Amino acid sequence: MDFTKKEIQSAFWQLLEERPFGKITVKAVVARCGVNRNTFYYHFQDLHDLLRKSVLSWLDELFADEPGAAAVVAKLSQRRAAIMHIYKSLPRETFIEELGFWTRYAVARRVGAGESRLFAEKENRELLLSVCRFALVGFLLDWLEGDMGSDLGKNLSRCAELLKNFSLPPSLPPPRFENPAPVTSAGELRARRVDRWNLPARRRSFFSPSCFFCPLWYHPTVGYCFIMINY
Incomplete structure (x- = not known):
């Protein structure tokens, strides 16, 4: 690190030990380390820049x-x-x-x-x-x-x-989607609509046509949900 820059930061830390940051001025810093304002602004943009760089330099030492x-x-x-x-x-x-x-x-x-x-x-x-x-x-x-x-x-x-x-764990590869084979029958189409939800076989009968004999499906909300699930 440049010697002058290090001296400015050292003077800044000394002032921080004595007073709050809001009461430290560029004039006080240059007076403490014995340099002029032009030298200060050659190394730092302002006091906030001095604060950030002084802490980073200190972290390097730590x-x-x-x-x-x-x-x-x-x-x-x-x-x-x-x-x-x-x-x-x-x-x-x-x-x-x-x-x-x-x-x-x-x-x-x-x-x-x-x-x-x-x-x-x-x-x-x-x-x-x-x-x-x-x-x-x-x-x-x-x-x-x-x-x-x-x-x-x-x-x-x-x-x-x-x-x-x-x-x-190692990152998993992205999922691969393959184009399905063409549908050849209405039964196969219904089976695929159920399979896309990954439902087990024992639950697929729940969506068979016989379910329409249950009065529950004629409830407006239940019937709508059933239609949306299948389509």
Whole structure:
């Protein structure tokens, strides 16, 4: 990473430890790290861009040594003040959107590589990543709403253990439809109308012409349903 860019992000984290995100300005950031505004805008579009990229850079540092869930949560707790300032300053919809972006990046980096051998198929791997991402967002939101007081590391470690014993079956091939042979008689046509519902043979007699001797079929609703089923 560029040294100047790293210094700007370091100054930004220092300010986040001291004040809410909404009270941090570009002027305060450049004054803290000793660069001018032009240098800031050369590396970042605005403060929100700085926030997103700073978190992504931090995630790269967190997962550099492939730590366990408990170790990651411990490192998150070390920046508790900064995280809570972000959580309480951003509008909830904006925060959830950013949290979804960060968790997608983290899950793809941590889970996507580790489970690639078990989930070689792209469809299964994408499904696994989506499940993990949504679950992680829910865990993190509950953790933040509880002022980061619950044991998030323990819960994530239990989920990781369950994931090791979890596997998805291979994707089934799409169904193949064949053109039926031409109908040669009215009886064969009636049989096909019943067979398309995959009814067992013992129930096919239920739709035989003798059923019309039952007064129940002359009820308007029952009779209509019977006709729709057969046609």
